[in-house]
Amino acid sequence: MKTIIGITGGIGSGKSTISKFFQTEGYPVYDCDSNSKNIANSSLIIKEKLITTFGKDIYDKNGLLNKKLLAEKIFGNENNRQIVNSIIHPEVIKNVQSWITKETSKIIFIESALLFESGLNKIVDKTIFVDAKEEIRLQRAIIREIKNRGLNNDENNTIAKDILLRIQSQRQNYEYAKEHSDFIILNNNELLINQLLICLNNILQTK
8 A cells, every 4th residue: 555645835945855855765756747748748638639729839840838838828817727737637647647556665755836736635645835935935936947948147037027926826726735735844945854854754654
């Protein structure tokens, strides 16, 4: 019998750092963010539905999802965001379930920013919420965005405004996930190891 632990939190909270700790302890972690990108590029079901909804330009000439265009379609448009989630989430959940059946570890982790929104919370036994001060989350997200998009520091203000709007728009979901999680890890650039060891010990004791 496997124990499945969800890891969630908002933009820039440091979920990946927490996931890496558990990986170094020998536990497998399914990263929903990176896997969902791969699935969106490979799933014919997702491609057909996204193209039907948003047009053929939603994928580039190489057949890869145009993430920038998709972001523009869903930013500030709750209806479009829900449509995209309804298309992608079911296929990701199928992939997660397949991964779970193949894993032999007694304790496994699923990292997902949208753990509750996607419905993945229904298949986990416990949830870890990664929390951090908003200004720290904002700064981390800016640095990551600049790195991922190859931008320069002169574009900081524009990026900061966009990310802050995303953080504010997700505040209700953020608070809901925090309230309904079993463990809260504070990741404000302080040492995390004691918090994580206590969390892991509690998981092992309740397994």
